[in-house]
Amino acid sequence: MSTLQESHGKWTLLVDGKPYFVKGVTFGIAYTQKNIDLYMDQLVHLGCNTVRTWGVGADTQMLMDSAQRHGIKVMLGLWLRHGKAGMEGDDAFDWVNDTAGREAQWTDTLEAVRKYKDDPALLMWGVGNEVILNIGTEKAKIAYAKFLEKLCLAIKKIDPNHLIASASAWTVDAAYWAKYDPAIDVYGLNVYGAGAAVVDKAVEKLGVDKPYLLTEFGAQGEWEVPKDSNGLPIEPSDQEKYSTIATGWTKWVENKPTCLGGFVFNFGNGWDHGAVWLSLMMKDYKRPMYWATLKAFTGKSPAVKPVMITQYEIQKNSAKPGDWVPISVATSGPSSGLQVSMYFNDRTGVREHRDAIFPLKIKGNLSSGIDFQVPKILGVLKIYVFISDEQKNLAIAQKSFVVTDGSGKVLTAAKKSGVLPLVVYDDDPRITGVEEPFVASGMMGNYDSLTLDLGSTDHPEDGQTCLKVSYNAYVGWVGCAWQTPANNWGTMPGGYNLTGAKTLSFWARGTTGEEKVSFGYGMIDSNAKYYDSSKKGTGDFYLTRHWKKYTIDLSGQNMSNIITGFYFFTSSNGVPVTFYLDDIEYN
Template structure:
């Protein structure tokens, strides 16, 4: 058992007027203003966040300064949608194999039994995109097994609801889940370009229970335009920030009271297509404009220190072709609300070749510091790499007070 000096909580989903739903924590209404990730908890609390989302039970035991994630959340007054990883067929799991099924059921039971009494637990995140990120949801074995797993969770812990997360809200998938997984309390949906429309989508599919927008953020790398050589064009940092704000506000407004909250993704840094596409922080710890936008969406107030804003990033070779070792220049126009002194970090990075699906781990591509001749200000002098191939120019701007911004563009050496 995981010990805690505080009493465990009782969390329920309860119907409200006109088909709406509400989350009740120890009898009091509770709104999820959430983030997907387990770092920068102090920042989350400061800007009005209430909840984090994890994906695997191992995250709950990770210690910082001798304290587990659950302990740190409890101290800050944050709650956790505790993810229990449910295996994917695309990773080799066979939903027709009785031995694997039994092993997974036993693991789920052990997870719930171990953590159910910790007061920071808000709900169980039973699976994430286990149907497959690009699947149509037609494999009924997955939904029927989730029904069995949900019954195990409820048998062990009747005091916390279950949320299962799917990729997108396509009608056939939602209806399959409704048919074969009736014990589900809360539907979780991961969506990016279509995040603002999730409330309408689940309603059109016939879903009448509560739901959560379980991941949202910038337009996905599979949803954008590409260069002629296939490099996806990453949205600008300011465009991403606007997406976070609009998605959160829109899904709540269009949910007819059935949306219990949202989880911004990803509360941290992650290499996925690029080093900056989804992360709301840099690897060096600074927050990006997306954090400011979420703060404003939640509270109507901006953080006391806003991140810098890259107004323009310009280069004649952006999304174009250059010769090996060609001399190049790039320039940016950057503003800072507080007038902070800014530092500039220009980088030339190879296009990622380790591309996965469904958020699986990707290795970062190499950088080429020798290609930055001068890069300590808003104008950079660069040198094209000697080896032909696809690359990107990144600009990182920091204000020295915990705020940053980052943009990039692809180019081809040929």
């Protein structure tokens, strides 16, 4: 049983009547019956007493059982869908109109509560993660917040013995909880960097008397750091990441009277851009954040000092594909048995590509010097140097670097050059499992009144679903652009080389035959740092009530770099507008 106790402004979490301060990690690692106990052993060594998950699945019971064997509690996540594409994924649930979808989430959530409410490892429920942040319109945010309150009350009725938390990015969601969700017992706040020092004051300003947990905590993330001269977010150094956790925990977490503890992000084992930035491990190599967590929770340091990179420079600011470029790098810690490798990240294109890190060819060694060969991708890249020691510690440093064609103009290059047809939309990606190359992120005009339903089953032209566009206003105009990466208006590298494409085709239909629309591709002019190599549109016309195929001829167009893969505009003249799209593709 988990309860709360408050005395003179000091909040205490009680587990079975005893004080319990959460020393946790987010548990984002893939596990099996063979390795789950090994991971739990590591967490016990780190001084961890709690793990947090984001949702439940087929292997949740395995996690709960192992946690119980190791004396670890679980803040069990109950996932609720997001209303627009964001850091978490590309879902776009309609919280206002999708009654069936809300009912499905209600049913699934309460089924999970009934299944795990009596599990001895359960600490509390974590209902939803940054959902309001990832909803587009105010109407939808309020609809979700009201749903959340009803859901929390239903959970309490089934399980009165465990507290309920929800997780917010900073206090974005919490501002709505304060107004609509009194049933939430503990405010979960995802806070990175020194923001943890003042987030308690931000909660106070909401006018609620609630304790909080840092449901995610670590070094400043990509979304909140300044950018370098090449436009890439400046990633904190390994030393800064270590210090944020090891020192920040004592200064910003343990000494706050309304804080119940927190979760270091993230106990993972991936091998990608996000893992480099925030994961405690990468393929079983221990990152400095792993040892920082040990320091934070126990005050201890590793028996053998791990390797750390103290200096890293790329000796040129830019070069052409195939060139060899020298670097300088220095380390502290062990001086023998070190292994060096280099990788790059191209932070553009579809999620799978922009999150990946790709190996670089290198020559030389730490003693004589190291060079890397510039990859055959134009644009701004992040160049990493990885150095591991014999104890399987991994130090990483990174710098931005420009790959140029020699003209002096920064270009971007294809991620799927020549792969045609390139599908912008054909079926709800949540059904197909295929991540689409462009994101419907470029909102224009009166977009608070715009709803996009990627999974409409209202008579699709082909397949299981079509795309429903609803402009729920009586005046004004609205538009949406499909971009790569999301929200790219020419400030970030990105784009696809669609050289060889002859047409951009799509199917469309209206509901009344009076919907005035225009469609096209390419919106970013060459005066931007990154731009569409061409653009073309249909001009204004009226849709019919029946499906009709439309084609934009690409003959003579420079298709070498398309950032804006598709767009539409529509306007209302006294009547809301609804129309449908399907099978948008380049051929």
